Amino acid sequence: MESSKKIISNPVINRLPRYYRYLDNLLKNGVRRISSDGISKLMGLTPSQIRQDFNLFGGFGQQGYGYNVAQLHEEIGKILNLDKELPTILIGAGNLGRAVASNALGGSNGFKLIGVFDKNAENISQNIAGLPISPMSELEAFCKENKPQVAVLCTPTESAKELADRLISLGIDKFWNFTNYDLLVHHPEILVENVHIKDSLMALSYRANNSSERK
């Protein structure tokens, strides 16, 4: 870590994307300034929590004037490193892989999709984000030449362990994991961000049947 950067705690890191998303919506709606009270009402956080979080990054607000939305949006984007283009490959060109590539991996987001692989590549003629689907047999040669740093796993969970071992041996150490396989059990040294879509559905199931516990 660069010495000029502050250490930001995990809960704050997890709030940053939410801030960024709300600011993005405000910008699109032409809102130029907003107070911490205003953000508070939108996001369901307390104004003091918001001020505390924003102070961590140098406090972009002015007392009585509120925050400059565009500036705050840009600063948080920089903190999140959304201007980077980490070379990224997608494994799994099914509906989920396609949805993830088109909904999340397009635009400035910190990553650049440079390859897509699928074990049934020969049956898939449709490109993803302008990239052809390559067979898994080409993975080694591709990684040697293009040195991707990040892999997005959109395969069935059953194949995830073998696949992760293979990708890690090829030098990939950052994963965006949509499978239910827990990569950190065998590879504590890598970085993994999991998306467990079904966990969210189960939480909805609980709350849908216990309605008095809604917040």
Add this chain to the structure above:
Amino acid sequence: MESSKKIISNPVINRLPRYYRYLDNLLKNGVRRISSDGISKLMGLTPSQIRQDFNLFGGFGQQGYGYNVAQLHEEIGKILNLDKELPTILIGAGNLGRAVASNALGGSNGFKLIGVFDKNAENISQNIAGLPISPMSELEAFCKENKPQVAVLCTPTESAKELADRLISLGIDKFWNFTNYDLLVHHPEILVENVHIKDSLMALSYRANNSSERK
């Protein structure tokens, strides 16, 4: 809420699906008993946290013998109401809608998909989970006849506000929301579970560039 049920706090509710997922994997791997230490190592929670959580549901463990995996799996499934079949419709039959329907909405999960709608239904011949894709113009008649309680939103964010207003007026009060529209701003009375796939990608972007902060 039924008086026989205990109130479970939000952090515990959010851990339940993870427990369920790990227990499901253990069952599939033939593990019949596990100690809180064993679960702790798998999940990265402290053994005392796990015992405390499980005690809330009546404590299924036996000192020195550990937990019966199948029984714990079943009990947590019941707490999550995965045996229910809340009538559910999906709006948006693109890649994301298809991925969500096939990866999450199949099987016993508390919900039963009874209808799929898309504004371009006439161009989509491929069924989803055995259901044809209906045009949006049929939404009112369908809801009157079939009374769905839950809607899964897999549409572009731009159309989400109008769509949510329409669905709520048709009696739907539970949403699994994949758009970036914040439904609770205009409808605080409904139940919403959000999946913000991009938030996870932004957190990965932060951590990928601040490697010393990996946990």
